[in-house]
Amino acid sequence: MDAIILQILNGLDKGSAYALIALGLTLIFGTLGVVNFAHGALFMIGAFCAVTLSRILTLSHEVIDETKTDFLGNPLKVDVPYLYDIFGQTTGDAIIDWAVPISILFAIPVMVFIGFAMERGLIKHFYKRPHADQILVTFGLAIVLQEIIKYFYGANPIPTPAPEAFRGSFDFGAAMGFDPNTIIYPYWRLVYFAFSAVIIGAVFAFLQFTTFGMVVRAGMADRETVGLLGINIDKRFTIMFGIAAAVAGLAGVMYAPINSPNYHMGMDFLVLSFVVVVVGGMGSLSGAVLAGFLLGILESFASMAVVLETLPGINQIIIYLVAIIILLTRPRGLMGRKGVMEE
């Protein structure tokens, strides 16, 4: 029982990342009808927003420490952050420690701007082109973006830790009456799950309860009619692209402490996220979220040693296996609209 609870927790956590990326993908597909293969790159850029802010906060000047030597035997050059000069070491360290959560404020405008620039600068020219063209151009864009990141940040992963207060893990087992150490879970992953729930809830509320959201939903259902009512639906869709980019970016920011950001992390998530979108149903926001969590949990169970002993290699194929079964039996996906992905 404890093993099952543990893998459900794991699955929810994995599913959080899948769901957030898939949500953004679906927003773009549902509004603009664009299959955005650069969406994983937006997730990656979000993580690098956290890296960038961490670097900004640790901008330093050199102080020579004559008592120590560097690797060549010269007096050691010690980097002292400018924050120490401004706020003192204790406050400076606290600000640096909280770099990742602070990055959320930094990432939102950056990601919205990148989203607008992508949509206005490139993607709008491909609205009326076939999906294959859209996939090619956005995939190309993803490669360009990741090469830019690699050029500036290098190919190695960059550690971006969570605040000290959220390091370590919580013993669920002990709290639930099981043996201690049987169900443990890192605090930051719980934060990530809660954060994704808030973001998902906010996006749904925005679409459901605001006039802007209502117009966008109407536009998703019938773009031409909304346009005939004198509403500039294109402008709203551009804003939705910016919001989708921000969602992917925030998913990346908060993911940075879970696995050190590297330039190809977007590609690592992209294919899985597309599978999630297809399983959930192209264009269905709730389907994307549901499929994200479902596939996350299934993947976690498939990684258990006892399962692998019975079905070797199942961990590598489970998601695709589920996708095949669902698409064979229900081409529109779990919650897809009729007419999308089926005759």
Place this chain on the structure above:
Amino acid sequence: MSNSKLTRRGLIKTGAVAGAAGLTLPTYLRADAHAGYLNAPQGDTVTLGFNVPQSGPYADEGADELRAYELAVEHLNGGGDAGMMNTFSSKALTGNGILGKKVEYVTGDTQTKSDAARASAKSMIEKDGAIMITGGSSSGVAVAVQALCQEAGVIFMAGLTHSNDTTGKDKRANGFRHFFNSYMSGAALAPVLAANYGTDRKAYHLTADYNWGYTTEEAVRSSTEAMGWETVNAVKTPLTQTDFSSYIAPVLQSGADVLVLNHYGGNMVNSLTNAVQFGLRDKLVNNKNFEIIVPLYSRLMAKGAGANVKGIFGSTNWHWSLTDEGSKAFVKSFGTKYGFPPSQAAHTCYVQALLYADACERAGTFNPCGVVEALEGFEFDGMGNGPTLYRAEDHQCFKDVLVVKGKENPTSEFDLLEIVEVTPVAQVTYEPDHPQMAGGSLGTCNPGA
């Protein structure tokens, strides 16, 4: 005035005597210096091929390898401070290139993909006339390129490749490896682990699902089980895995008190980070502190994992903090030129380039068969790992192996690992037919023409 009269009988006699003498002389002493082999240098230059990952996940490692090769070329051509040429026990290299020919080089991008690595090596051999290929940062790539070089008839001086198979079942006469291997990691680590963690431990292995992962798991399992450890489980993880939480979360439930991460590169960075996040290092299991082990460390990986490496044991081929004269000379030379200390990948690639050049000088030829003979059984010192033997039977270098530990209080971004033991070469040496190396054949050298 002499009058020589060449008759048919005389010619046959002379040929017979020369032939008999030839049979008794080492091949390299009778090898023609400039003919009878592929890509024999024609002008006053010789071209080497540096095949390293310039893109993909090991691009930073490849960049460091390339820096080392460029430094080696500079030293071979008489530039700079000559680095380890000053401390190398062989004094055949004099800074006038190789055999009087200036060293030039071409580069290729392996992308850490076997097919891409073979394609770039092929191009360097066929189009650029490279007479030796070296580099790489993956055993899969090394094995593939080594086989290509064997077929083509050029020498392959492997870069970073740690799988047993490179000089085990996939060994080739034209291929040589200075880097250590999985067996050696296991043999070096086991006594240190026993001393620090005891002989009554239960280990859980997570293993990258490809060749290198298998040989490393086998080596560490064999050596730790031989000292009394029990292996409670060994789970293969996909190479493409980025989040290892679902593999790590069940570890505590297994009853294991040690987690061995047979992962490298980004896999290791992520799995170690995840393991630390799950609090494994803070747990008490079987009344013992839970421990994590990383069999193969590199400084670049340790940098990626950040503070998570603190106190974690692993092995490495070489580290810049070694204090022997060779290491100090190399660190000074590399550090002065580039502003940071070299990685173990840079070190092994630099050494391989010098060893190849030295073998050519001692053989008096670039002929691959002459070079093979010069390297087989070659003993040297002054290159950073103490006295070293290039064993003839499998072309594997045997030298001291370092056991390192993540440093608790690093003073800089380079100061991440501390050496806890220099394991003597005798402790990591094995017979050529050891079961972990079984299969395959060295074959015979191929000069390519």
